Ligand SMILES: O=S(=O)(O)c1ccc(O)c(O)c1
Protein backbone atom coordinates (compact mmCIF):
# COMPACT_ATOMS: atom_id res chain seq x y z
CA UNK A 1 0.00 0.00 0.00
CA UNK A 2 1.71 3.20 -1.17
CA UNK A 3 2.22 6.02 1.34
CA UNK A 4 1.74 9.52 -0.18
CA UNK A 5 5.20 11.15 -0.44
CA UNK A 6 4.39 14.86 -0.01
CA UNK A 7 1.33 14.38 2.22
CA UNK A 8 2.38 13.68 5.82
CA UNK A 9 0.07 11.39 7.78
CA UNK A 10 -2.13 12.96 10.48
CA UNK A 11 -0.76 12.59 14.02
CA UNK A 12 -3.27 10.17 15.55
CA UNK A 13 -3.43 10.27 19.38
CA UNK A 14 -5.81 7.40 20.04
CA UNK A 15 -8.93 5.45 19.08
CA UNK A 16 -11.65 7.86 20.21
CA UNK A 17 -15.17 6.60 19.48
CA UNK A 18 -17.25 4.14 17.51
CA UNK A 19 -20.61 5.14 16.01
CA UNK A 20 -22.89 2.11 15.69
CA UNK A 21 -26.16 2.03 13.76
CA UNK A 22 -28.72 0.07 15.81
CA UNK A 23 -32.26 -1.04 14.93
CA UNK A 24 -33.86 -0.60 18.39
CA UNK A 25 -32.42 2.28 20.43
CA UNK A 26 -34.37 1.31 23.57
CA UNK A 27 -33.06 -2.27 23.48
CA UNK A 28 -29.53 -0.94 22.87
CA UNK A 29 -29.94 1.47 25.79
CA UNK A 30 -30.78 -1.51 28.03
CA UNK A 31 -27.63 -3.34 26.93
CA UNK A 32 -25.05 -0.54 26.83
CA UNK A 33 -26.36 1.73 29.63
CA UNK A 34 -28.44 -0.39 32.05
CA UNK A 35 -26.30 -3.55 31.81
CA UNK A 36 -22.80 -2.31 30.95
CA UNK A 37 -23.07 0.99 32.84
CA UNK A 38 -21.99 3.45 30.14
CA UNK A 39 -22.85 7.02 31.14
CA UNK A 40 -25.31 8.95 28.99
CA UNK A 41 -23.66 12.25 28.08
CA UNK A 42 -26.29 13.29 25.56
CA UNK A 43 -29.55 11.73 24.40
CA UNK A 44 -31.57 12.81 21.35
CA UNK A 45 -34.65 11.14 19.85
CA UNK A 46 -32.48 9.02 17.54
CA UNK A 47 -29.06 8.81 19.19
CA UNK A 48 -27.30 8.10 22.49
CA UNK A 49 -23.83 9.56 23.22
CA UNK A 50 -22.10 7.44 25.85
CA UNK A 51 -18.80 7.39 27.75
CA UNK A 52 -16.91 5.54 30.44
CA UNK A 53 -16.02 6.78 33.92
CA UNK A 54 -12.47 7.81 33.01
CA UNK A 55 -13.34 9.71 29.84
CA UNK A 56 -13.16 13.51 29.89
CA UNK A 57 -14.55 14.04 26.37
CA UNK A 58 -18.16 14.00 25.19
CA UNK A 59 -18.40 10.32 24.19
CA UNK A 60 -16.59 7.17 23.17
CA UNK A 61 -19.63 5.37 21.80
CA UNK A 62 -22.58 6.68 19.78
CA UNK A 63 -25.66 4.54 19.13
CA UNK A 64 -27.79 5.86 16.27
CA UNK A 65 -31.26 4.53 15.36
CA UNK A 66 -31.19 3.05 11.85
CA UNK A 67 -33.09 0.52 9.76
CA UNK A 68 -29.88 -1.55 9.34
CA UNK A 69 -27.47 -2.59 12.11
CA UNK A 70 -23.94 -1.65 11.02
CA UNK A 71 -20.84 0.39 11.80
CA UNK A 72 -21.38 4.06 10.90
CA UNK A 73 -17.71 4.83 11.48
CA UNK A 74 -14.75 4.39 13.79
CA UNK A 75 -13.08 7.62 14.87
CA UNK A 76 -9.56 8.65 15.84
CA UNK A 77 -8.63 11.82 17.73
CA UNK A 78 -5.67 13.71 16.22
CA UNK A 79 -3.15 15.89 18.06
CA UNK A 80 -3.84 19.33 16.51
CA UNK A 81 -6.55 21.08 14.48
CA UNK A 82 -4.09 21.09 11.54
CA UNK A 83 -4.00 17.26 11.62
CA UNK A 84 -7.65 17.19 10.56
CA UNK A 85 -6.75 18.84 7.24
CA UNK A 86 -3.63 16.67 7.04
CA UNK A 87 -5.94 13.62 7.22
CA UNK A 88 -8.06 14.99 4.37
CA UNK A 89 -4.99 15.51 2.17
CA UNK A 90 -3.40 12.15 3.11
CA UNK A 91 -6.46 10.08 2.23
CA UNK A 92 -7.20 12.19 -0.83
CA UNK A 93 -3.65 11.42 -2.03
CA UNK A 94 -4.41 7.71 -1.45
CA UNK A 95 -7.39 8.09 -3.79
CA UNK A 96 -9.92 7.44 -1.02
CA UNK A 97 -13.39 9.08 -0.75
CA UNK A 98 -12.96 12.09 1.60
CA UNK A 99 -15.68 14.26 3.14
CA UNK A 100 -15.18 17.30 5.37
CA UNK A 101 -17.79 17.44 8.15
CA UNK A 102 -17.95 20.91 9.75
CA UNK A 103 -18.70 21.26 13.48
CA UNK A 104 -22.44 20.88 14.08
CA UNK A 105 -23.03 18.95 10.86
CA UNK A 106 -21.71 15.60 12.09
CA UNK A 107 -21.75 13.79 15.43
CA UNK A 108 -22.95 15.78 18.48
CA UNK A 109 -20.10 17.19 20.53
CA UNK A 110 -17.46 16.78 17.80
CA UNK A 111 -15.89 19.79 16.05
CA UNK A 112 -14.63 19.99 12.46
CA UNK A 113 -13.96 16.46 11.24
CA UNK A 114 -12.94 14.55 8.15
CA UNK A 115 -14.55 11.27 7.19
CA UNK A 116 -12.98 8.88 4.71
CA UNK A 117 -13.44 5.36 3.38
CA UNK A 118 -9.93 4.06 3.99
CA UNK A 119 -8.04 1.71 1.60
CA UNK A 120 -9.39 -1.30 3.59
CA UNK A 121 -12.99 -0.15 2.96
CA UNK A 122 -13.67 1.19 6.47
CA UNK A 123 -15.53 4.43 7.27
CA UNK A 124 -13.10 6.37 9.46
CA UNK A 125 -13.33 9.83 11.02
CA UNK A 126 -10.49 12.08 12.20
CA UNK A 127 -11.18 15.00 14.54
CA UNK A 128 -9.46 17.25 17.08
CA UNK A 129 -12.18 19.39 18.75
CA UNK A 130 -14.62 17.60 21.06
CA UNK A 131 -16.69 18.90 23.95
CA UNK A 132 -15.23 18.32 27.41
CA UNK A 133 -17.22 16.32 29.98
CA UNK A 134 -17.41 16.13 33.77
CA UNK A 135 -14.74 14.00 35.49
CA UNK A 136 -16.48 10.81 36.76
CA UNK A 137 -13.39 8.87 37.81
CA UNK A 138 -14.25 9.28 41.50
CA UNK A 139 -18.00 9.57 41.22
CA UNK A 140 -18.24 6.03 42.58
CA UNK A 141 -21.91 6.67 43.27
CA UNK A 142 -22.41 6.65 39.48
CA UNK A 143 -20.26 3.61 38.65
CA UNK A 144 -22.68 0.83 37.64
CA UNK A 145 -22.87 -2.50 35.80
CA UNK A 146 -19.50 -3.45 34.27
CA UNK A 147 -18.11 -0.07 35.48
CA UNK A 148 -16.65 0.70 32.03
CA UNK A 149 -13.66 3.06 32.31
CA UNK A 150 -12.94 3.93 28.67
CA UNK A 151 -12.86 2.84 25.04
CA UNK A 152 -9.68 0.85 24.41
CA UNK A 153 -9.66 -0.39 20.78
CA UNK A 154 -11.36 -1.33 17.54
CA UNK A 155 -10.97 -4.81 16.04
CA UNK A 156 -11.70 -4.97 12.30
CA UNK A 157 -12.19 -7.95 9.97
CA UNK A 158 -10.29 -7.66 6.72
CA UNK A 159 -9.31 -10.23 4.10
CA UNK A 160 -5.79 -8.83 3.64
CA UNK A 161 -3.96 -8.54 6.97
CA UNK A 162 -0.60 -7.53 5.45
CA UNK A 163 -2.34 -4.65 3.60
CA UNK A 164 -3.99 -3.56 6.86
CA UNK A 165 -0.64 -3.69 8.64
CA UNK A 166 1.03 -1.57 5.93
CA UNK A 167 -1.80 0.98 5.94
CA UNK A 168 -1.63 1.51 9.69
CA UNK A 169 2.18 1.55 9.66
CA UNK A 170 1.82 4.39 7.14
CA UNK A 171 -0.30 6.20 9.76
CA UNK A 172 2.54 5.80 12.26
CA UNK A 173 1.01 2.99 14.35
CA UNK A 174 3.38 0.67 16.24
CA UNK A 175 2.85 -3.09 16.27
CA UNK A 176 2.74 -4.72 19.73
CA UNK A 177 1.88 -8.33 18.83
CA UNK A 178 1.19 -10.57 15.85
CA UNK A 179 -0.03 -14.08 15.07
CA UNK A 180 2.13 -15.59 12.33
CA UNK A 181 2.49 -18.87 10.45
CA UNK A 182 5.63 -21.03 10.32
CA UNK A 183 6.82 -18.97 7.33
CA UNK A 184 5.81 -15.72 9.10
CA UNK A 185 2.57 -15.34 7.13
CA UNK A 186 0.62 -12.64 8.99
CA UNK A 187 -2.72 -13.86 10.41
CA UNK A 188 -3.46 -11.03 12.88
CA UNK A 189 -1.80 -7.87 14.25
CA UNK A 190 -2.33 -5.47 17.14
CA UNK A 191 -1.32 -1.85 16.49
CA UNK A 192 -1.15 1.24 18.66
CA UNK A 193 -0.74 5.00 18.93
CA UNK A 194 -1.59 5.36 22.65
CA UNK A 195 0.98 3.53 24.79
CA UNK A 196 -0.98 0.29 25.34
CA UNK A 197 -1.28 -2.91 23.31
CA UNK A 198 -3.62 -1.57 20.65
CA UNK A 199 -5.94 1.06 19.28
CA UNK A 200 -6.78 -1.18 16.36
CA UNK A 201 -6.37 -4.90 15.62
CA UNK A 202 -7.05 -7.00 12.54
CA UNK A 203 -8.88 -10.34 12.44
CA UNK A 204 -8.55 -12.25 9.18
CA UNK A 205 -11.94 -12.69 7.58
CA UNK A 206 -14.43 -11.40 5.07
CA UNK A 207 -14.40 -7.62 5.22
CA UNK A 208 -14.66 -4.75 5.63
CA UNK A 209 -16.57 -5.64 8.85
CA UNK A 210 -16.34 -4.46 12.44
CA UNK A 211 -15.27 -7.42 14.59
CA UNK A 212 -15.65 -5.68 17.95
CA UNK A 213 -15.26 -2.60 20.06
CA UNK A 214 -12.95 -3.18 23.05
CA UNK A 215 -13.77 -1.27 26.24
CA UNK A 216 -11.56 -1.24 29.33
CA UNK A 217 -12.34 -1.76 33.00
CA UNK A 218 -9.78 -1.23 35.73
CA UNK A 219 -9.82 -4.71 37.24
CA UNK A 220 -10.58 -8.32 36.28
CA UNK A 221 -13.35 -8.63 38.91
CA UNK A 222 -15.37 -6.18 36.77
CA UNK A 223 -15.04 -8.56 33.80
CA UNK A 224 -16.32 -11.40 35.99
CA UNK A 225 -19.09 -9.16 37.39
CA UNK A 226 -20.24 -8.42 33.82
CA UNK A 227 -20.76 -12.13 33.16
CA UNK A 228 -22.49 -12.56 36.55
CA UNK A 229 -24.91 -9.68 35.85
CA UNK A 230 -25.96 -11.17 32.49
CA UNK A 231 -26.36 -14.60 34.13
CA UNK A 232 -28.35 -13.14 37.04
CA UNK A 233 -30.86 -11.56 34.63
CA UNK A 234 -31.12 -14.71 32.47
CA UNK A 235 -29.47 -12.75 29.65
CA UNK A 236 -26.59 -15.23 29.43
CA UNK A 237 -27.21 -15.69 25.68
CA UNK A 238 -25.52 -12.29 25.24
CA UNK A 239 -22.22 -13.79 26.50
CA UNK A 240 -20.31 -15.13 23.49
CA UNK A 241 -16.73 -15.93 24.60
CA UNK A 242 -14.97 -16.04 27.98
CA UNK A 243 -14.34 -14.84 30.62
CA UNK A 244 -10.73 -15.79 30.09
CA UNK A 245 -7.12 -14.66 29.77
CA UNK A 246 -5.79 -13.70 26.34
CA UNK A 247 -2.39 -14.90 25.19
CA UNK A 248 -2.00 -11.90 22.90
CA UNK A 249 -2.13 -8.71 25.07
CA UNK A 250 -2.31 -10.73 28.33
CA UNK A 251 -5.67 -9.03 28.94
CA UNK A 252 -8.51 -10.59 30.95
CA UNK A 253 -11.64 -10.54 28.80
CA UNK A 254 -15.24 -11.42 28.12
CA UNK A 255 -17.07 -10.89 24.78
CA UNK A 256 -20.75 -10.03 24.57
CA UNK A 257 -23.13 -9.51 21.65
CA UNK A 258 -25.59 -6.61 21.84
CA UNK A 259 -29.26 -6.89 20.69
CA UNK A 260 -28.17 -6.23 17.07
CA UNK A 261 -25.25 -8.68 17.30
CA UNK A 262 -22.59 -5.95 17.57
CA UNK A 263 -19.70 -7.49 19.54
CA UNK A 264 -18.13 -5.76 22.54
CA UNK A 265 -15.15 -6.94 24.54
CA UNK A 266 -14.79 -6.03 28.21
CA UNK A 267 -11.02 -5.96 28.58
CA UNK A 268 -8.53 -5.23 31.34
CA UNK A 269 -4.85 -5.54 32.39
CA UNK A 270 -2.84 -5.28 29.18
CA UNK A 271 0.54 -3.53 29.25
CA UNK A 272 2.70 -0.48 28.41
CA UNK A 273 4.15 -0.15 24.87
CA UNK A 274 5.52 3.42 24.88
CA UNK A 275 9.30 2.99 24.56
CA UNK A 276 10.71 3.97 21.14
CA UNK A 277 12.35 0.54 20.71
CA UNK A 278 9.32 -1.47 21.85
CA UNK A 279 9.63 -4.91 20.24
CA UNK A 280 6.74 -6.79 18.60
CA UNK A 281 5.86 -10.07 20.36
CA UNK A 282 5.14 -12.76 17.74
CA UNK A 283 2.82 -15.75 18.40
CA UNK A 284 2.80 -18.85 16.20
CA UNK A 285 -0.64 -19.67 14.80
CA UNK A 286 -0.24 -23.23 16.14
CA UNK A 287 0.31 -22.06 19.72
CA UNK A 288 -2.89 -23.03 21.52
CA UNK A 289 -2.36 -20.24 24.10
CA UNK A 290 -2.32 -17.31 21.65
CA UNK A 291 -6.06 -16.49 21.77
CA UNK A 292 -6.83 -17.96 25.20
CA UNK A 293 -3.79 -18.42 27.43
CA UNK A 294 -5.43 -21.40 29.15
CA UNK A 295 -5.95 -23.18 25.81
CA UNK A 296 -9.74 -22.83 25.78
CA UNK A 297 -11.25 -23.19 22.29
CA UNK A 298 -12.57 -20.07 20.53
CA UNK A 299 -16.26 -20.43 19.61
CA UNK A 300 -16.63 -20.40 15.81
CA UNK A 301 -19.03 -17.42 15.80
CA UNK A 302 -16.13 -15.32 17.12
CA UNK A 303 -14.26 -15.95 13.87
CA UNK A 304 -17.21 -15.99 11.49
CA UNK A 305 -19.67 -13.27 12.62
CA UNK A 306 -19.16 -9.49 12.50
CA UNK A 307 -20.97 -6.19 11.77
CA UNK A 308 -21.23 -4.76 8.24
CA UNK A 309 -19.96 -1.22 7.63
CA UNK A 310 -21.67 1.74 5.93
CA UNK A 311 -20.14 4.04 3.34
CA UNK A 312 -20.17 7.84 3.76
CA UNK A 313 -23.78 7.95 2.52
CA UNK A 314 -24.98 5.26 4.95
CA UNK A 315 -25.11 2.47 2.36
CA UNK A 316 -23.95 -0.97 3.58
CA UNK A 317 -20.69 -1.97 1.84
CA UNK A 318 -20.15 -5.30 0.10
CA UNK A 319 -17.66 -7.66 1.80
CA UNK A 320 -14.94 -9.64 0.05
CA UNK A 321 -13.83 -13.17 0.88
CA UNK A 322 -10.82 -13.98 2.99
CA UNK A 323 -7.39 -14.34 1.44
CA UNK A 324 -5.80 -16.19 4.39
CA UNK A 325 -7.17 -16.73 7.88
CA UNK A 326 -6.54 -18.99 10.83
CA UNK A 327 -9.24 -21.46 9.80
CA UNK A 328 -7.05 -22.17 6.77
CA UNK A 329 -4.62 -24.00 9.07
CA UNK A 330 -5.07 -26.52 11.93
CA UNK A 331 -5.14 -24.28 14.96
CA UNK A 332 -5.53 -26.74 17.78
CA UNK A 333 -7.45 -25.30 20.71
CA UNK A 334 -9.70 -23.31 18.39
CA UNK A 335 -10.96 -26.65 17.05
CA UNK A 336 -10.88 -25.20 13.53
CA UNK A 337 -9.24 -26.72 10.48
O1 LIG B 1 -7.86 -13.54 21.22
S1 LIG B 1 -6.59 -12.77 21.25
O2 LIG B 1 -5.73 -13.17 22.37
O3 LIG B 1 -5.90 -12.86 19.99
C1 LIG B 1 -7.03 -11.12 21.53
C2 LIG B 1 -6.13 -10.25 22.16
C3 LIG B 1 -6.53 -8.94 22.42
C4 LIG B 1 -7.80 -8.49 22.04
O4 LIG B 1 -8.24 -7.22 22.26
C5 LIG B 1 -8.66 -9.37 21.39
O5 LIG B 1 -9.89 -8.90 21.04
C6 LIG B 1 -8.28 -10.69 21.13
Ligand SMILES: [Fe+2]
Pocket residue numbers: 153155212213214265267
Ligand atom coordinates in the same frame (compact mmCIF):
# COMPACT_ATOMS: atom_id res chain seq x y z
FE1 LIG C 1 -10.17 -6.94 21.51
